[in-house]
Amino acid sequence: MTDDAAVSAGGWRELLGPANLGASTVLAGGVALYATNEFLTISLMPSAVGEIGGHRLYAWVTTVYLVASVVAATTVYSTLMRFGPRRSYLFALAVFGGGSVACAIAPTMQTLLVGRTVQGLAGGLLAGLGYAVINTALPSTLWTKASALVSAMWGVGTLLGPAAGGLFAQFGSWRWAFGVLAILTAAMAVLVPIALPTRNDASVEAASTPVPVWSLVLLGAAALVVSVAALPDDARATAGLLVLSGLLVAGFLYVDRRRPAAVLPPSAFHVGPLKWIYLTLGVLMAATMADMYVPLFGQRLAHLSPVAAGFLAAGLAIGWTASEIGSASLRTESTIRRTVAVAPLVMATGLALTAVTWSEDASAGRVAVWAFALFVTGTGVGIAWPHLSAWAMSRVDDPAEGPAAAAAINTVQLISGAFGAGLAGVVVNLTETGDATPARWLFAAFAALAAIGMVASVRSGRQYPARSITGR
Template sequence: MSQKSSTAGPRPEVGDGDGWRDLFGPAARGPVTVFAGGVALYAINVYLTTSLLPSAVAEIGGLELYAWAMTVFLIASVITSMLVSRTLTRFGPRTSYWIALGLFGAGSLVATFAPTMPVLLAGRGLQGLGGGLLAGLAFAVIRMVQPERLWKRSLGLTSAMWGIGNVVGPVLGGIFAQFGAWRGAFLLLAICSAGIALLAKRAMPARTPDSGSTTPGRVPTLSLVLLTLATTAVSIASVVGLSVIMVVLIAVAVILVIGFVVAERRGGAQVLPAGTFRRGSVLIWLYLAVAVLAITSTVEAFLPLFGQRIGGLSPLGAGLLGASLSWGWSVAAILNSGISRPAATRVARLAGPILVAVGLAGYTALQLEGAAPVRIGLWFVLLFVAGAGIGMSLVHWMPAVMSISADPTESQQAAAGVNTVQLISNAFGSALAGLLVGIGGPAIIGSAQLLGYGYAVVGVLALVVAARALRTRALRTDGK
């Protein structure tokens, strides 16, 4: 693609095949590194911060604000995730990445030099604003700068970045914390942001035919406010513990989401493409398929706790147990990204939720006190299987969203909406997980079993949604 003018040429064709060689060929290597690097930066930051926070609080105080470090980041991410398509339309891929990386890098610097917890939270907010754009840009830019036959490969690589983040983040955070240098970890994130921004200058086009042919629409203020408030309510619910307040906040969040749907159906300025929530819409079922699978992934937040309390694992071993779900997700996404035949694609979309349900149910059935090494080994295997179900299914649903319309603006908006749907689902999933763990207590075994079986049921729900989506005429026709 040409970088000499403000408008790129036709979408690049990087070879005659559709394998990994094309994805890392000369024409595609630069953009792939930018969007994969952006997602890796986001993922590493999530897991790294969790490891660093105890050391940060010990130095600067603010224990009462501990949980808000993740809550503020998530809320800020949701806000900017809803503005991805408008940012791309107005500024183009290159400048959009500069904005995202600039915000993320600035937030990392603020966190690096934070003298108090409120200042650290301000840095986390800036990181979230940049992170929401980074994660959303990956989906939208893949569609804009890659040929369609490489979309699944690109999405598979992007999914793998979460697995990398789940390993690198805790290890890196643990190393910095061990030496009392937690500020250095945030400084490293800022340096990495600058490095990816420099690469984006060479690798990303200033404009593409899609971004240059449209003008930004009005900002969907009402939808933004309702969804942001819903995310705030459910995020607070996830940190207050099992109580009446938690239940009330979740109920308020559900009402706000219903209000968001009503606002989107009324037309005008919208976050998601027009017609998403209308009767007979294909897109709503695609988003639901993504949403339910994203919810199942939030079970991983409690896996290290169960590993230590039930299995007697070390902190490192428990952390690896929690990462096994992400590893399964990443490996399956990469392996399944090469599947293109419609029949095989449909099988993968249905088999994924089945693996999620079977993996989580099997893992939960083995939650017994005094677990032997063999049983603990089976925990890893079954969680890997559950994660594989998420990855193999999502890697086929996402391209379906990206190709939903021939209209470039609508397809770009639909692709960017995937990230918003995932973030909102993660927020609700975290709150639901906390609720189930609280109800299942006070015994840790009861919490583990209720959460595991409860999320196995969510896997069955994902199968029902997938089957319903596949019955739509559009999917039966083109296999996407």
């Protein structure tokens, strides 16, 4: 394919037309359920803790959800190969609904944590299936736009989760937030048998695909360690935990490359673009985690109300979602490669602009600059994400690796999000002075992280010589 060749791609009308609407709804809906539930507790937990207690376990409501999600994400491929798209989705939805009911009726914080763990296990599976089943349920010409649609649900969840949680909490009905999630989950389960195929084309041959237990243990442990790295007051303890989490990820890569039951496809360890594609996705996702502190800094530095600060944080999600829809319509190969290559730089620009404009007693004009900078930050993610996702599914040595490569997108996304969140907590805790200092350090550090990502983004779009399946 030449640099100016047009990429064959279907249109939005085809993706959302009668033939594919059901599958598109299920794929996007599963990710929307996961993302909304992840952010739901931001505004919900104060009311829940006020009723059932458990203040000391407050942070673990999010921690157990994310760690369980990372663990479940490692099982997406084996689950899909064993049971096919339809049964995999029905199983994940049933468990997610059960976890939601457990949260809704929880009499104690310990019970709520159990429910959140169950939700996280099922949610990680749902989010992973959202990418993995694209490869099976839709034609390849729709992969880019389907990836954009599925990924845009993260932006929807970022917007809808805190707003819905705040609404239920305001009316003293926090339990019903989880109850509504259970109802929506049941409604989606009704659509699954209509929308998704029973099995993959390769499912019969791969029905004995084992669960990657060692990869699961190492990656889950890494996510858990980095989740608690921000808790110690001692910088040396924090640094030690971050080093340990890095070693666990290195151990995961070592084990995953050598065992037959793996999370990443073999192509990720060979000469070629796949490793760079995953690395670019990981850097972009990790850098978005700076956004989790925007409501805090908005209230502290501009004296915004909680609602206004929440909408300020939504600027990144809006930029991500809006730019994805537009970028997914790009057709020229050279334009797509250049867009992906500069995406980390666009993100770094938005983060850097935010870093240099944080100040105490900020005016409305300064807040508007923050909102614009966050929008630019989200745009940097959105312009690259659908193309990177589609590349991950197709740029493999063996087409049979496609479902595994697609499933791994979510694993990379979740573990990178966990690491980004942990790193954000470390930077803020180490620089906390009660003024704008931690905000400046946080966004400057993440701007540097995003800029470094250009090394991977440029390499992810390069053309590599074809490789045989045997590697010779």
